[in-house]
Each structure stands twice: as C-alpha cells, then as structure tokens.
Amino acid sequence: MNFPLLKLLGRFFIHGIFWCGVLLFYTYFFGVGTDDFTYVLSFSLFLMPITIAATYVSIYKLIPDFLITKKYGLFALYSIYTLIISGYLIVLSVMFGLTYLSNFNYENMAPISKSLLFVMVAVYLVVVVVSAFKLLKLNFKQVQLNSNLQQKILETQLQIKEQELHYLKMQIHPHFLFNTLNTIYGFALKQSDATPEMIIKLSNILDYILYQVQKPSVPINEELLHIQDYIDLEKIRFHDSLSVSFEKQIQNEHLNIPPMLLLPFVENSFKHGSIINGILRIKIDITFQDKSLKFYIENSSLNNNQSKSGIGLENIKKRLNLLYPNQFDLNIKNENNIFTVHLEIHNL
DSSP, X not given: OOHHHHHHHHHHHHHHHHHHHHHHHHHHHHTTXXXXXXXXXXXXXXXXXXXXXXXXXXXXXXXXXXXXXXXXXXXXXHHHHHHHHHHHHHHHHHHXXXXXXXXXXXXXXXXXXXXXXXXXXXXXXXXXXXXXXXXXXXXXHHHHHHHHHHHHHHHHHHHHHHHHHHHHHHHHHXXXXXXXXXXXXXXXXXXXXXXXXXXXXXXXXXXXXXXXXXXXXXXXXXXXXXXXXXXXXXXXXXXXXXXXXXXXXXXXXXXXXXXXXXXXXXXXXXXXXXXXXXXXXXXXXXXXXXXXXXXXXXXXXXXXXXXXSTTHHHHHHHHHHHHSTTSEXXXXXXXXXXXXEEEEEOOO
C-alpha cells in the first residue's frame, strides 16, 4: 500500500470538500435578494478560481516563506502584489456579471454582486479565514517541534549527567579499594589472625560497590552499615592508635540516598587524617530529621592542605551538585589541627 499516495489523495479530497463548501457559501451569499440561481451559480463559479489562487498564494507562499521566516518587508510587498492582482480579477468578475450574465442590464444583476466592496469582502473573508487556520497550524507545529527539541535536550543533559555521575563513582571506588587492599596485604604478610575478618568485611563492601552502587538510590541503613564495615577495617589496621566516635540518629529508616554518598568522606578522614599524640581521632555524626540529612565528620589533622588533597572531595562536590542542585550546604574547614566537614541536604 502506497501511504504517500493515499495521503495525497486524502489531502485532495479534503481540499475538494472545503472548496465545495466555499461555493455553497458564495451561492447563498450572492443569492440574497434574487431568485436567479443560474446567475448566482455562474457568478460564484467565476469567483472560485480567484479565491483559490489568492488563498493558496497566501498559505503556501506568503505565510511560510516570508511571514514565518520574519521577512516582513517581502511579505508586505508580495501581499500588496497579491491584493492588486486579485482585486483586478474581482473587478473583472463584476464586469462579467454585468456584461455576460445580465446582458449589460444593471437591474438584472444580483443585488450583492453589484457592489465591488461586498464581492471583495466575500473573497478576502475566505482568504483570511484559511490563512488564519494555516497560521494556527504552523504555530502548533512549531510548538511541537520546540517541545520535542527541548525534550531531546533534556534527555541529552540527563545522559551526560548520568555518565558524569558514573565517571565520578568509578574514580571513588578504586581509591577506596586501593587503600583497603593495601591494608589486607600488609596483614597477610604478617599472617595476622585478623586477615579473614578483614576479607569478609571487604567482601561486604565489594558487594555494595559492585551491585548496589549502580542503583540510583539505596536505603540509608545500607550506607551506614558499610561505613561501619569500613571503620571496623580501619580499627584492625590502626589498633590502639585510632579513636573513632560514630553516632547516628535516623528517624526515617526508609530514607533512600545515592550509594557511596557519605562513605568517601569517611575514607578521606582516614586517608588524610594525622596521628597526633599517638592517636588519630575521628568523630562522625549522622542525623535525619525534618526532611534534612545532616552529616558531620572531623579528624585530627596536621595537614593544612587536607581539603585540597586528592580527587575525593572534589568528586563529592561535583556529585552533590549533580544530585542535589541548590539543595545542599557543604562546609569544609581545617582549623586548630582539626579538619571538619559539615554536609546538610534539605527537603529529602
């Protein structure tokens, strides 16, 4: 089945029905005040080519080529040409009614066809109505195109954000795994009894990274569980040189957050924290209330450039901007040998 041909035939059919309707309008309009149907039909048929030509010039040339493209000067110029030519032909139609249809007898003409003004109004009324419909159709089509284009732009931006988030996650994971594997390697060389426990905890974290981190969100309890696993791993590594306080108050246990959102902060504190007086001190507080997640972490630090160390914190900032634009506050300070991070995410 030839769909373009059927579409073309359907278009011709619709146009034919429309112009038949215009012809009926003309016969009714010019038939007011006369019973001479033959005169009215002949006069209307004479006007039809003029009306059709003026209408098609308007909707297929003037509007799409000049008005829509904002070539207003050319639109005005060619509109005047169209009015002059069509006006001249309308004058001829009135002369046709006087000379051919009424044999130069003015009284035999249909009353409305005697007035050049009324004839012009009838013709240009059709042209204006069809042109207005064409403008509405083009405007609707343009709105649809703009909507589709905007949708494609949004989809593209979303894909870019997803790819960027994935890239940032992939930067975080090897960083974390590298530190943990180094610890296990050191204990394995010493044949420490703590090695199996470390491997189990690492396997839990690997499961989280490999299978859960691809999800857009996870229950906050899962994130907290793996933070605890990480802390336990580091306790084994540091022995008595580590003091960790981990407090959490979560009113909504069903709260979901992006995976690996908080864990990199913890990793950063262990990696860049400093042992002062024989102890690395770390304090972690996590609370959720009134739709706000508050995360606070501090560690002892002799490194004045801790906030600028590595790619970890910068990646976290980028990720937060992508996930929670204008929805979070992040304050990082390094004062008096204490490095602090305070993150608050609103309206969760």
